[in-house]
Amino acid sequence: MLRPEGLVYAETPFLQHVHEGPYDFTRFTESGHRLLFRQFSLVKSGVSSWAGTQLLWAFEGFFTGLFRSHRAGKAIKLSMFWVMLFDRLISDKYNVDYANGVFFLGTKSEHTIGNAEIVAHYKGAQ
Numbered sequence: 001m002l003r004p005e006g007l008v009y010a011e012t013p014f015l016q017h018v019h020e021g022p023y024d025f026t027r028f029t030e031s032g033h034r035l036l037f038r039q040f041s042l043v044k045s046g047v048s049s050w051a052g053t054q055l056l057w058a059f060e061g062f063f064t065g066l067f068r069s070h071r072a073g074k075a076i077k078l079s080m081f082w083v084m085l086f087d088r089l090i091s092d093k094y095n096v097d098y099a100n101g102v103f104f105l106g107t108k109s110e111h112t113i114g115n116a117e118i119v120a121h122y123k124g125a126q
Contacts, residue, residue: 040106
């Protein structure tokens, strides 16, 4: 149990392939984190790995499946590493919508934020 004013940090996948086999149950958007941690005061939240990184993972998954070979997927991922260099050129509002992973940092609070505050928290491009 977290003490009052205790810190919580969570980082979870958003747009990623299954990576824990039968134990991979959860995906969160940046707004989903805010909902999950609605009993916490926000310190900072956002994208932990960006859209270019997500695209690189998608290439790996696509070519692994196409050639039924993890080696082929890894080779494509290695040859396309430069895609990640564009991550920082994409504005935050688009990275929020197409992130590979997101994070939340907050402090335990006695106040629970409401649905309207959660919806207003959205920082994406839509």
